[in-house]
Amino acid sequence: MTATTRPHMAPTCEPAWSLVCELCGRAYPAFAACTGCPDCARAGRAGVLEVSGCLPRRGDPGALTLGEGRTPLVEAPAIARRLGLARLHFKIEGTNPTGSYKDRYVAATLNAILPFGVRRIVVSSTGNLGVAAVAYAAAAGLPCLFLAAAGLPGAALIQAQSHGATVVMTDPVRRHVVFEHAALHRGWFPIGLRMPRRISNPFGVEGYRGIAEEVLADLGQPPDAVLFPSARGNGLFGAWLGFRDRPGTRPRMIACQPDTANSLEASLRGGLDVPAELPPSDSVAFSTRETTADVMALRAIRASGGTAVSASDAEILAAQADLARAGLFVEPSSALPLACLPRLIASGALRRDAAVVCVLTASGVRWAEHLPGLPPVPRIDPTAEALDRFLSEAGLAD
Numbered sequence: 001m002t003a004t005t006r007p008h009m010a011p012t013c014e015p016a017w018s019l020v021c022e023l024c025g026r027a028y029p030a031f032a033a034c035t036g037c038p039d040c041a042r043a044g045r046a047g048v049l050e051v052s053g054c055l056p057r058r059g060d061p062g063a064l065t066l067g068e069g070r071t072p073l074v075e076a077p078a079i080a081r082r083l084g085l086a087r088l089h090f091k092i093e094g095t096n097p098t099g100s101y102k103d104r105y106v107a108a109t110l111n112a113i114l115p116f117g118v119r120r121i122v123v124s125s126t127g128n129l130g131v132a133a134v135a136y137a138a139a140a141g142l143p144c145l146f147l148a149a150a151g152l153p154g155a156a157l158i159q160a161q162s163h164g165a166t167v168v169m170t171d172p173v174r175r176h177v178v179f180e181h182a183a184l185h186r187g188w189f190p191i192g193l194r195m196p197r198r199i200s201n202p203f204g205v206e207g208y209r210g211i212a213e214e215v216l217a218d219l220g221q222p223p224d225a226v227l228f229p230s231a232r233g234n235g236l237f238g239a240w241l242g243f244r245d246r247p248g249t250r251p252r253m254i255a256c257q258p259d260t261a262n263s264l265e266a267s268l269r270g271g272l273d274v275p276a277e278l279p280p281s282d283s284v285a286f287s288t289r290e291t292t293a294d295v296m297a298l299r300a301i302r303a304s305g306g307t308a309v310s311a312s313d314a315e316i317l318a319a320q321a322d323l324a325r326a327g328l329f330v331e332p333s334s335a336l337p338l339a340c341l342p343r344l345i346a347s348g349a350l351r352r353d354a355a356v357v358c359v360l361t362a363s364g365v366r367w368a369e370h371l372p373g374l375p376p377v378p379r380i381d382p383t384a385e386a387l388d389r390f391l392s393e394a395g396l397a398d
């Protein structure tokens with residue numbers, strides 16, 4: 001048996017955290033959980049475990065880190081003026097070590113499970129999470145199996161292979177079947193998926209608390225609303241934990257999804273307690289193409305008085321281009337908050353005097369091949385005359 005199937009295996013040192021079931025309330029000493037609350041499972045229920053206490057993190061002695069977190073918060077007055085908003089900030093998560101906020105998730109997960117003797121990890125990903133898992137596994141000296149969703153950017157595969165992972169491509173919609181098999185029956189510790197799938201990683205979302213802590217520190221006051229690109233909504237939920245646990249600092253959490261993969265929006269509209277399962281669909285926002293969402297994300301949105309909105313592919317690409325022209329190169333999914341802002345303001349769901357933070361979850365560099373056609377780059381001879389001719393033709397001559 002392995003650590004993933006021996007939940008009460010003794011850790012190599014005494015962890016400063018424990019686990020609590022959000023459903024039945026039972027508290028457990030720290031263990032490397034991957035299938036939720038054992039008591040609830042025996043009763044045929046799926047109880048999500050939450051961490052109580054603090055996981056080791058960057059800055060703690062012995063913690064595994066590649067320097068994740070402490071990302072910049074940048075004010076965007078020109079875009080705010082255009083939208084008629086009082087204050088707009090972007091949280092730039094693309095400056096994390098592997099280019100996305102998933103580094104926070106993976107660092108938190110590995111720091112929780114490494115003391116339990118976990119020997120190998122498996123990740124199923126559309127790109128960002130996979131690369132983060134592979135990089136941190138390399139730093140920890142762990143083998144990593146990367147189940148790549150077909151269609152993900154080639155740059156992600158190259159990076160994953162460079163870090164020494166075993167990479168295999170599989171179906172983007174049905175990939176959870178092989179992921180769960182590897183995790184439940186083959187001894188690979190699962191980095192990723194939470195409820196309502198059968199795999200629950202209670203640790204990764206703890207890493208997103210840092211987003212809330214940093215926003216509060218940098219702004220000097222709580223924002224009124226935080227807009228988060230959301231697939232299953234783990235990032236939104238984790239950031240919410242950071243706000244929730246600081247009295248008086250609770251912004252409205254707003255999930256931003258593609259209009260073809262808007263489980264959270266559909267669930268709120270339908271008054272559902274369990275997120276809707278939608279048919280598989282396509283979107284330029286590849287990282288956020290999920291058929292369902294996390295029940296905890298849905299609860300976080302409701303608890304914060306937030307909402308969920310969606311944008312079309314055309315709106316997402318226009319927002320991505322807007323950000324690029326403002327100096328911020330993000331992947332299409334990360335442009336979702338800006339794409340959704342006009343609708344939120346027009347509908348009155350967001351007041352114009354609100355202080356808004358949009359989380360830009362990932363850099364666009366890895367995703368450049370997913371951008372629609374830009375004009376070919378012209379080539380000129382290396383002469384002064386050639387440059388003058390080019391500037392003249394481009395209308396840039398004095």
Ligand SMILES: [Zn+2]
Nearest residue numbers: 021024037047
């Ligand atoms: Zn339970």
